[in-house]
Amino acid sequence: MSTEIERSGGPAKGGQSSEPDAEFLGKPRTDWVVFGVTALIMFLVVAWGALATDSLSTASSAALTWLIKNTGWGFVLAATGFVVFALFLAFSKYGRIPLGGDDEGPEFRTVSWIAMMFSAGMGIGLMFYGVSEPLSHFVDPPPGTVPGESEAAINTAMSTSLFHWTLHPWAIYAVAGLAIAYSSFRRGRKQTISGVFTPLIGKKAAEGPLGKVIDILALFATLFGSAASLGLGALQIKAGMQAAKWPIGEAGTNVLVGIIAVLTLCFILSAVSGVEKGIQWLSNINMVLAAILALFVFILGPTVFILDLLPTAVGSYMSEFGQMASRAGATGGAEMQDWLSSWTVFYWAWWISWTPFVGMFIARISRGRTIRQFIGGVLLVPSVVSLVWFAIFGGASIDAQKGGTNVYGDGSAEAQTFAVLDHLPLALVTAVLVMVLVAIFFVSGADAASIVMGTLSQRGAIEPSKWVVIFWGAATGAVAAVMLVIGQDKALEGIQNLTFIGALPFAIVMIFMCVAMLKDLRSDDITVRDQKGVEMLEQAVIAGTEEHDGEFQLVTTPAEPSGEESGSAEADKKE
Template sequence: MFGITALIMFGVVAWGGLGTDSLSSASGAALDWLLTNTGWGFVLAATGFVIFALYLAFSRYGRIPLGQDDEGPEFRTVSWIAMMFSAGMGIGLMFFGVSEPLSHFVSPPPGTVPGESEAAITVAMSTSLFHWTLHPWAIYAVAGLAIAYSSFRRGRKQTISGVFVPLIGKRNAEGPLGKLIDILALFATLFGSAASLGIGTLQIRSGMQAAGWPIGEAGTDILVAIIAVLTVCFIVSAVSGVARGIQWLSNINMVLAALLAVFVFVLGPTVFILDLLPTAIGSYMSQFGEMASRAGATGGSEMQSWLASWTIFYWAWWISWTPFVGMFIARISRGRTIRQFIGGVLMVPSVVSLVWFAIFGGAAIHTQKGGTDVYAGGSAEAQTFALFENLPLPLVTAVLVMVLVAIFFVSGADAASIVMGALSQRGAIEPSRWVVIFWGAATGAVAAVMLVIGGGKDKALEGIQNLTFLGALPFAIVMVLMCVAMLKDLRTDPMTLRDQKGAEVLEQAVIVGTEEHDGEFQLVTTPAENEEAAPAESDVATPPAENDEAGIAADEGGGDGSADVAAQADKKE
């Protein structure tokens, strides 16, 4: 499995180095085909994962722990949230926190509202929240939950293929079919991580230019140099392990990000930002159905192009990140119940994203409305620094943004390296260092290829998008099947079976007691006569009530303990 994926990676890197134009043309053609023929699938799958995650949280399965019945959480809640958020999308919020709401305000989705109007403010915020709240985290939650349950509750290897045991059997899951599933996960993780590294590199380059560093036009040479430095940093962090490197970096970044947000909130348009919070929530809820149903059926090529640049790109990006984010969240979530897991993974990051976009997007929109053209400040990554030029201490904030982007990427990429190492070594919790180092270097190499085929300048993001889609499509199919496998697992969970047995035994006992004793009876447990005995006849006895006082009693019968709880109750006189 390691060898096959490594060969694919070397092939892509060699193709990008020796035939840049050829790879660019091929990836562009593949993107066009995917958008035309499979874009609808990404749209349906993303919303389906939201519904599935919420169903599990509110269903009877929500009480099931991700571990043994008496286990407690491995990490403190604050550290758990910090690591989850940093690995999941911290670098993306730094890149798109200003540019996305501003872009939708100036140029709203086709067929909605006029640009830079009052109505465009609500559309801009609702569209940004649609891309960054429930949908992406539901995608992560489904994968992470499936892996955590399979590994910690069922005792299987911590791999994607281990989740599929109830569907394809243990032999197939550990055989060629299971290896194919893990190869698809490795492939998606590699390209998703490389996409994030490319995006972070673009923003660091813009920060260096905003800070006045003498880097000129900063072509591909500078971008590759930035990639090399970041790659070395996250490899060093990755080999130090989760408990040291990733947890430490995540906690630092959470504090720095909070300080930056407070800085913009206090020195920016504070009242406008506060007014924007309820407006954003209301517009997101009211426009949810319309946004979730946008596809290429209407709007023609303009809508198709917009979806490719925004919604479908995001869904593909989130799905390509899912193997490593899902495995990483699973790795740090042992001991939590399904309801706690989904509640934490869905709601906490969604609330943080809401506040983040209200602060940074609101400040950018307010500045744009005030007559300062932040949108014209350059590409998406440059607009963040264009906003800070209108606030105090622009040089300090520019450096802080670069530090945040670098640490966000390092904390996310080292998690990805560890996960790819684990997948390469059959789900090892602590993969070999040389494997982690190899995948870290591979991520940097693929990121460099992505930027090179995009030209390193205005079209760099286009090259990132093209290759991200290629890694996401096959794994989207894997994720749908993962939901089916997990649901089948949950139906046979020991806690589920105990609940079902208890309900069946109690129901049969009440029926028998009512028929034989005219409603005046008590329930007690007795040993089962044999393994085939029916619950109503042998598992529970229903003798007549001994007195007229209503009471509750429980006998701890021997045998197989087929009734966990017994109660006695009879009519008061």
């Protein structure tokens, strides 16, 4: 993130905020309760995974099974509820309220705003799942839907992929980002999750023990969400090394831990180096490389099939939306429960665990935009990009599978991207390109995530201390290693288990965050002025109807001076 972004805190001129706390813009002060409790939990998890791997694996699997069975419905309802809430705010009277002063314009150009927002939210996930998810749903559709590898399975594969990657995840991000941006830029509070709860629990409680619990949950979720992304990146880079015929043999967790160590060192160095322009440059290069890769697959792959898939995917998504949003394990038995834990509920947990980081990031770059502009941009633009990405990579993989080429293999998600590229020209070049893309996507994203974790640890400081950033960067790598180690041969399962458990408490925080934000919006200056104007107009109409039998018109005249002003005016005349 650039220095400009990191310094964009504090209240705006023309808004209704109070002056920010000195520590908000001054020297960071560590909140030792938030930092210490979260660090202790992290150390316990890492030690447990290192000293008793089988025990942690068994416990996390049992906890996941219980949570999916008993709380999976809550994740499903909450995720759809966030979509409804975001759309309600966009189309309601609150939509024109700015995230800043009344007359303040956007801080960043729309194109730059969209590029930064998207690269922060999903880059590494799209690289990992762009091929594997549509292909997996085509070969093995959700339980009780359609036969695998049928024509109908193509529609189901695309609609399910879009369901997981368009409106729902970005609505989750939008709710958190909007709440933080409004609280900080409109109300002048610290950029912490607990600050959002001020209208609900009061400033004293928000800065007291209850606020610390909220920030601990946010920090805990961010740590495990970032670690999950690092784990996915390590899996894909290892698969890329094997696809490129690098001499790593069938090495398992040792190679993965080594990859994690290198990536962790890279993003720690980037986070503390102060070369923000260099990181931005790398991120922009990465977006260009991703576009080149997509264009390469589109042109040399099944171009017509991909183009046909675009409208088909949108139609399938819209027609199957209700069915997909209502899958909660009530039917389908253990098979449906297993599928939900591997896909829908895992995704909702992963998105929620990323919301403190992505929410704070998109909040920082959205100052001056209205609520309607914010939600429109956050929901629609990334959804369109995801649609195109899945149509290209999912279309290429499905077409190859239909044509008799087994790119699905043994179902290993991290290897399927390379299996598809292997059947196109320049396979070695594109395999290396994918590894580079995954590495830089993660380094640039984790750079910002470690800074956000530092911000949460240091009372909303815009530029946290380097030692805190280094600590959370190393912690992310350690937790990612534990996730992969407890999964053993099924490393992805270890990532899914701990991600879900880490995200559950913060899902509850997000629900109350919506309530707090709505209470804030009801007392906003613009809302109060609008309400007062309506009341005064109604009173004028009632008075006119009663006094003039409905035959009247409303005019404006200079206000009569008050008694004090009248006396002053008379004195002026005498002088």
